[in-house]
Structure formats: structure tokens, C-alpha cells
Amino acid sequence: MTEKITTEAEPGQRPDAPPVRTAAPAPPWTVLVRGAATVWSVPKARFGVVLLAIFVILAVFAPLIAPYLPTDNSFGRSLPGSAAHLFGTTAAGEDVLSQVIWGARISVLVGMVAGLLSTLIAVLIGMSWGYTRGFLADVINFVVNLFLVIPGLPLMIVLAAYLQGGGLTMIIFVVVVTGWAWGARVLRSQTQSLRGRDFITAAQFSGESSFRIVFREILPNMTSLIAGSFFGAATAAILAESGLSFLGLGGAGSVSWGTMLFWAQNSNAILTGQWVLLFAPGLCIALLATSLTLINFGVDGLSNPRLREGKGR
Template sequence: MLDEMPAPDATAVITDVVHSAKPVSRLRLVMARLRSTPRFWVGIIGLGAIILWAIFGLVPNAWNYTDLDIYNMGSSPSRLHWFGTSDIGEDIYAQTIVGLRKSLIIGLLVGPLAAIVAGVVGAVAGYLGGWWDRVIVWVIDLLLVLPSLFLFILLSPIFKQLSWVALIFLLAGFGWMIMARVIRAQTRSLRERDFIKAARFMGVDTWTIIRRHVLPNVSSLLIIDATLGVGAAILSETTLSFFGFGIQAPDVSLGTLLAAGQSAAATRPWLFIFPAAILVFTVLSASLVGDALRDAVDPTSGVNRD
């Protein structure tokens, strides 16, 4: 009886399996890749821990960053001062947390802000083309060849009179050009897609097409750029503050702490080691998250890394 039953058609079986399988969205696919990436977990746990420490780290500490302990000036780490004190009795632990807060705020604002500028400028240049494209590309190329460090030095007297918030816009203003070129190239290919042509044929205005169709399709690149930009912005701010062109006293950042402790790195290493270790850990954690996110969106960018 069984021998008389017709054998199932292989093509029909494959078709049934394909149609029965639920389509996997791009977001779920990216999240699945992230969950299987060890460096993503290392980076996100490290970054989360450093943010929580920056928020709540002063709670168990008895000293404010402006307090002076005249009886323990230049003392090494102890139960009273966990990271030691400076030459005038400042608590290095409290100053490190306050400096970390300032650096984190700058990094977490500069990265997304620069990505937004890159997305808008690149999408406008790539979609409109013509003289819009030529002018925007000329501006991007000009900003890329300008020595940004020298401009920061020249503008530092002006920013000394302003709030440190001005440094956020300055760093974001020089951190969007490369990604803008990438977004421009992606947009030039997107504008020839059928759904963009259909929107134009239906009379949808240019800015609506860019907002609803172009930017969502390049959002993964912008998210990666914003994530990687956080670590880069923290490092840039620290460098500027280290050389005296960024955060100015009485404000504190990791850069000002490193600048204050570099001369005593050999004799009183706690003045330099603790801020430097926190800086390396923060930038490394943010870079690991951005690197894992980039590989999850584009698996060909990091083949056989893990």
C-alpha cells in the first residue's frame, strides 16, 4: 500500500517550506548578530557601568570635587581618599567622576549631533544633485583639508569666554564630513529606486521624500557613526583640554586632570593613572559597541573577528 503512494514533489516541498517560514526583519537580524558578538557585550556592559559610575559614584564619597583637605595634601590613595589627593588637597576620586561626567556629556551629544548633520547634508546633496551637490561637496572637501586643531587653537580665546557647551558645537561641526560623503553616495543610488521614483511621480515634495524615504534607509549607517563618534568626541575633547584649548578652569574634565597630573606621573602616579585608565576604558567600551554594531549591520566588514 505504501509503495503505491506517489512520491512528493521536491519542488513543491521546498516551496511550501519557503512560504511557511516567517520573514525575518532587518532589525531582528541585526539584534541576533549583536547577541552572538562577544565584544558587543563587553563594550555595552563596560559603557553602562562607566555611565552608572559617573551618575552615582559620588554618593558613597564624603568629598566634593571642590573640597580641600589641607591635612592630606599630595597623599596617596587611602580609605579617606580612594584615588589620593592633589598637591593642594583636592580629592582625585571626586574630580575624576566630575571630569568623566563632563567628558561623557560632550561625547554623547557630539556623536549623535554630528551624525544628524552628516545625514541631512549628505541626503540633500545626493538627492538634489546639480549645483546643490557641487556646492555641498566643495564645502565638505574644504572642511576636510582645513587643519581643525589649528582652528581650535585660533578660536580658543573666544570659547574661553563662552560656556563649555560651545565646545560641543565646535566638535560636532568638524565631525560630520566623512559620513556625509558616505550618505551622499548611498542617496545617489537610492534616488533611482522604484519607491523613490513612485513618490516623485505621486507629487511628494523633496523634503518629505528625504525625511520619509531616504533618511530611514541610511539610518543604520548614521547609528553606527553616532556610536563610534561618542568615543572619538571624548578623545578629541580630552586632547583639547589637555593642551588648554577645551574645558577651562574651574570646570573639570578628564583632559584637565591628565594635564594637571602629567608632571607628577613619575613621583605621584595616582594623579595621572586613574584619569588615564578611566579615559582608556570609556573610549574602548564605546569603540567596541560601535565596532560590533557596524559588523552586525554589514557582516562583510568584520569577517572572522570573533
């Protein structure tokens, strides 16, 4: 029968038909482009994007932008700001400006990687949890609730202290372990509400597997929620990294904004009048977290078109 239809029904219909794809023809990209345009159209989010872009450029081109190496301690100790050292030098004799620029690398990296990983875990667990019913869902429910009730910071400190010396990987691991549960919960409730829609029943009637239904039918409808949960997780990861480093639990040799604060605190920078030592990394952490939060305002507009209607109500 297959043969018959192909030969009979198609005399001249496909002269230059494009190569046949079984997947949908490129809607994911159009959706992404449309989403980016929506985010850009919100002024707050636009500011956030620009701010984030500046930090990313700083991080990527740190070796070119920074005047010195961050670990170069061949300068005079605790120098005030001068032409050679705009922000002065640390108690160990390193250039503060260079440290701030290099420090962006770790914050941006930890934010992106830990944010991505915890979002990934949240998506996998939240969506399968939302789609399944019965015993398995109860088990997942228990595990997620467990992670939600454990206070995050103490758990992080305990884990980090236990894995001392693990460096950046350890920090990322700790942040991910403590940060995925909230996202999973949010994604689960959205999955549950989408699960009841007719097009999901229709997909079951088309013989789709559960895996495909979850990831091809439900997931694309949650893009904005997932994007929002990524930016939220990234913000949390950046703050957590700084917090851990400030407590002295980060890698001892690495230079990040958190470790700068740690050393500044150790050397009583405020008492010696070197407020820039505390102020510069602190402001950078705040600005980076703010930029991500501002972008989330735009993502809100993605998921809820009503927020885009304007102020006339």
C-alpha cells in the same frame, strides 16, 4: 466617489479595526529592537555595551558614588593612596577618586551631545547633498571639502582659544564644527546609491515630496550607517574634549579627565611619584573610547549581514 467606496466596500470588514494611522504601524521600534539584539549578539560589542553602561552609571550617580566633592580641597596635598583617599589627593588637596568619578560626567555628556549634534548635521547635509543634483550639490561639495581639508586639531585649538571662557558649550560647539564633515560624506554616498533604486522612483510616482522621500524612504534604510557614524563621532568628541582640556583650553573651573591630566602635568605628578593622577583619567578616556569603538563592531554586523554569517569561510 469617496463616500461611495466607503459605504459600499465595507459592510463588515472592520468590526474592531484599530484607530487608523497614516504612518506605518510601529516598524521603527521593531527595527530598533532587532538592531539592538544584533549588536548584543556580537561578543565584542556586548563587552563595549557593558563598559559604556558602567561609565554612564558612574556619570549619572556621581554625587552618590563619589566619597567627596571633586572641588573640595580641604585635604592634605599630594597624599599617597590610603583608606580615606584610595587614589590619593592632588597637589591642590582634592580627592583623586572623586575627581575621576565626577569627570565621567563631562566626558560622557560631551561625547553624547557632540556626537548627536554632529551626526544630526551630517545627516541633514549629507542626505540633502546626496539627493540633490546640480549647482547646489556643487556648493555643498565645496563647503564639505573645505572642512575636510582643514586640519582638525589646529582648527579646534584656534577656535577654543578664541572662545575662551565659554565652558562646556564652547567645547561642544568646537567639536561639532570640526567633526561633522566626514559623516556627511559617508552618508552622501549611501544616499546616492539608494536614490537610484526603483522604490525611490516609485515614491516620486506616488507624488511624494522630496523632503518625505529623503526622510521617510531613504533615511530608515540607513539606520545602521547613521548609528555607526554616531558612535564614531562620539568617540572623536570624547578624545577632542580631553585633548582640549589637557591643553588647558577647557573650562578652568570644571573637573574633567582632560583637566585632571592638565593639572597633573602642571604639578609634575610623575616626578612626585603620583602616577595614579595621570594613569586613572588616562585609562578612563581610553576605556570609554574603546567601548564605543567595540559597539561599532556590532553595528557593522547590522549593516552587513555577511559579517554575521560566522567564521566558516
